Amino acid sequence: MEQTEKKEPFYNQIEKYIIICMFLVMTIIIALNVFTRFIFNFTLSWGEQLARLLLVWTSFAGISWAGKINAHMRVTALSLAFKKDPRIFEAVYFVGDAVAAVYGIYMSYEIFKLMSLIRNQGQVLSALPFVPKWIMYLAGVLGMAGMSIRIIQRRAGEMMNAGKEGTES
Numbered sequence: 001m002e003q004t005e006k007k008e009p010f011y012n013q014i015e016k017y018i019i020i021c022m023f024l025v026m027t028i029i030i031a032l033n034v035f036t037r038f039i040f041n042f043t044l045s046w047g048e049q050l051a052r053l054l055l056v057w058t059s060f061a062g063i064s065w066a067g068k069i070n071a072h073m074r075v076t077a078l079s080l081a082f083k084k085d086p087r088i089f090e091a092v093y094f095v096g097d098a099v100a101a102v103y104g105i106y107m108s109y110e111i112f113k114l115m116s117l118i119r120n121q122g123q124v125l126s127a128l129p130f131v132p133k134w135i136m137y138l139a140g141v142l143g144m145a146g147m148s149i150r151i152i153q154r155r156a157g158e159m160m161n162a163g164k165e166g167t168e169s
Helices: 010-039 047-068 077-081 086-121 134-167
Strands: none
Touching: 010 047, 047 086, 047 134, 086 134
16 A cells, blocks of 8 residues: 655744745845955945844744754653663653753743843844844744644644554554
């Protein structure tokens, strides 16, 4: 019987598209800045700060994507020590995912509080005065919350698939 790959919906790959687009724009801005610096002897005052902002957003989108593809940071040495006993291995792995998800929610909350403070103060980026500074912190809120959501989503999908595998013969 031929297995067909199920096409993932757009919303399941949103981080990947954000990373690609922002990395492309960041590369163009930096290349343009290098070109103007060496050819025309001036730099775009806003280019470096915009590239830095895009790097922050790209990094936090990557954190969320890592939760989706099971590549987020966790201590695997302990779970690998129990590789021979699949139940203990899975339990330790589950605890690692649970700790990472709770940590992501906590960090998202803490970054949100900081973002709110900065937003209330009306701070803006120095080279981009039309961009409020809290936009940079929003990436942290969304990235850490996204990581937690993606870990929970992945775990729920694994548990649903495990139930289906047991019923099929």
